[in-house]
Amino acid sequence: MPVKVVMAQKILRANEQVARENRERLQHLPTVNLISSPGAGKTTLLEKTIQALRGELAIGVVEGDIYTTRDAERIAGQGAAVVQVNTAGLCHLDANMVGRALDQLDLDSLDLLFIENVGNLVCPAEFDLGEDYKVALLSVAEGGDKPEKYPLVFRESHAVVINKSDLLPYTDFDMNKVQEEIRTLKPEILIFVTSAATGEGLEAWCAWLREIVRHKRFVTG
Amino acid sequence: MHEIGLIQTVMDEVSRVAEANGIERVTKVRLVVGRMNGAIPDALEFAFSVLSPETIFEGARLEIESVPVRLRCPHCGAESEGEKLAYFCPECGGRAELVAGQELYIDYFEGDDGKEDAGEGRDGAEDSARERAGGP
Numbered sequence: 343m344p345v346k347v348v349m350a351q352k353i354l355r356a357n358e359q360v361a362r363e364n365r366e367r368l369q370h371l372p373t374v375n376l377i378s379s380p381g382a383g384k385t386t387l388l389e390k391t392i393q394a395l396r397g398e399l400a401i402g403v404v405e406g407d408i409y410t411t412r413d414a415e416r417i418a419g420q421g422a423a424v425v426q427v428n429t430a431g432l433c434h435l436d437a438n439m440v441g442r443a444l445d446q447l448d449l450d451s452l453d454l455l456f457i458e459n460v461g462n463l464v465c466p467a468e469f470d471l472g473e474d475y476k477v478a479l480l481s482v483a484e485g486g487d488k489p490e491k492y493p494l495v496f497r498e499s500h501a502v503v504i505n506k507s508d509l510l511p512y513t514d515f516d517m518n519k520v521q522e523e524i525r526t527l528k529p530e531i532l533i534f535v536t537s538a539a540t541g542e543g544l545e546a547w548c549a550w551l552r553e554i555v556r557h558k559r560f561v562t563g
Numbered sequence: 564m565h566e567i568g569l570i571q572t573v574m575d576e577v578s579r580v581a582e583a584n585g586i587e588r589v590t591k592v593r594l595v596v597g598r599m600n601g602a603i604p605d606a607l608e609f610a611f612s613v614l615s616p617e618t619i620f621e622g623a624r625l626e627i628e629s630v631p632v633r634l635r636c637p638h639c640g641a642e643s644e645g646e647k648l649a650y651f652c653p654e655c656g657g658r659a660e661l662v663a664g665q666e667l668y669i670d671y672f673e674g675d676d677g678k679e680d681a682g683e684g685r686d687g688a689e690d691s692a693r694e695r696a697g698g699p
Contacts, residue, residue: 343678345586348671353572353594433565464601465565468667494599497650497661527650529658 357469360437364472367444372558373455374551375471377495378479379488380461383505385413386538387479387547388456392420394548399453399555404443406435406460413458423447434465437472453555463488467495475500475554482506482513486520493527501532503547508537569602569667570610574620577672581619586674589623593671597630599664604629619674632664 352358378384392401402423405414414426425443427435440457447455457473459466467476478499480488483506489496496502502524510517521533532550536543573592581589592611596602604627611625634643636652636659643653652659 343676344590344673345584345676346671346673347580347584347586349576349580349669350671351576352668353569353576354667356572432568468601494601494665529650 354468357437360441361470361472364437364441364444366472367441367449368455368472368474370558370562371449371452371455372554373457373473373475374554375457375459375466375473375476376479377459377463377466377476377499378461378481379463379484382461382479382481382484383538384458384461384479385416387503387505387536388422388458389416389420390538390541390544391456391548391551392417392422394544395454395551396421399551400451402447402449402452402455404435404440404447404455404457406439406458408432408460417458423452429460433460433462434469435459435471436469440471454551463492463495467492467498474558477501477503479503479505480520482509482515485513486515486523489520489523489527496524496527496531499528499531501534501550503534503536505536505538507535507542508540566602566606566610567614570607570614573669574614574618576669578619581672581674584674585676585678587619587677589620589672589674591624591626591673592620592669593626593628595628595630595666595668595670597632597664597666599632599661600667602667628670630663630666633662634659635662636660 376384376388388403395401403417404425404427405417406427406429407413408429408431411426414424417424425446427439427443429435429439435457457471476499478495480502482504504520517535524531524533534543534547534550536547573594577589577592594607596604596607607627608625615621615623631644634650636655636657638657639652639655641652641654643659650659651657
């Protein structure tokens with residue numbers, strides 16, 4: 343006979359449960375989930391950030407990539423603790439993958455953890471990994487229409503990095519308009535304008551990273 | 564996006580609850596998907612059609628309720644709806660909060676438990692199913 347069963351269950355419930363477990367494990371370690379489209383400069387920004395904070399903060403990186411280990415090799419070349427996660431075709435990292443990566447890191451020896459997500463502005467925004475902050479990275483070369491086309495990632499992010507500012511003279515990227523659009527989506531969002539290539543703007547970005555490290559130490563002891 | 568993976572999760576979860584309720588065949592699955600969510604209804608339906616043959620979902624209907632984006636202004640209480648995501652209240656200009664449009668959940672499913680309808684206890688069956696399904 344016919345039966346109706348009400349579930350009212352979130353499809354991503356399992357991910358949310360594991361994200362809570364990750365958050366528990368990361369309760370003393372400030373964690374940034376870095377999200378952008380492919381080629382916006384996530385890995386280069388991380389390389390330059392690790393260089394700038396060398397000797398000051400011990401940085402770990404969970405490096406998401408669909409197939410290769412190229413980014414992880416670049417990060418390891420900077421002397422940071424890195425764990426590679428290959429998603430084998432999947433378009434985002436999920437909490438399970440990050441949980442397994444955390445098993446391979448000595449979390450107590452780190453001051454700051456980055457999770458470099460798979461290059462994609464859509465799917466990573468939907469998956470809580472247990473991080474403290476999502477940061478969306480957008481590059482000048484991609485064009486200024488990204489906030490309007492991918493609003494969720496900007497809504498979910500605590501900060502936005504607008505990278506490749508050295509290319510501004512060669513594009514029609516309207517910096518004021520893009521920042522205004524981002525603030526329409528989330529008025530309190532932090533915006534950093536950087537060029538990982540020339541080093542412009544990295545000081546303000548690193549100052550924020552120091553601040554979140556101090557903040558978490560203050561909050562969790 | 565990753566609709567195949569989402570539908571696989573839906574099928575795993577529904578199968579688990581169906582089995583716990585003695586349901587041998589699922590005839591309908593209803594999802595609720597907000598338009599702010601990245602999951603695309605057409606791609607979910609495609610994924611369902613690809614994954615359902617030779618499972619308890621064979622021949623089942625996937626129904627998707629698409630929920631529009633709704634905003635509520637905490638300052639003046641005005642509610643607004645729209646496809647475009649301006650997060651400011653059209654009435655007073657204050658910052659509006661998203662109250663709907665980001666959903667992604669399984670509402671209910673229908674199936675057949677293979678038993679003869681005894682003409683009684685139908686509501687009771689639904690209630691016990693709801694309770695068993697409600698836990699984590």
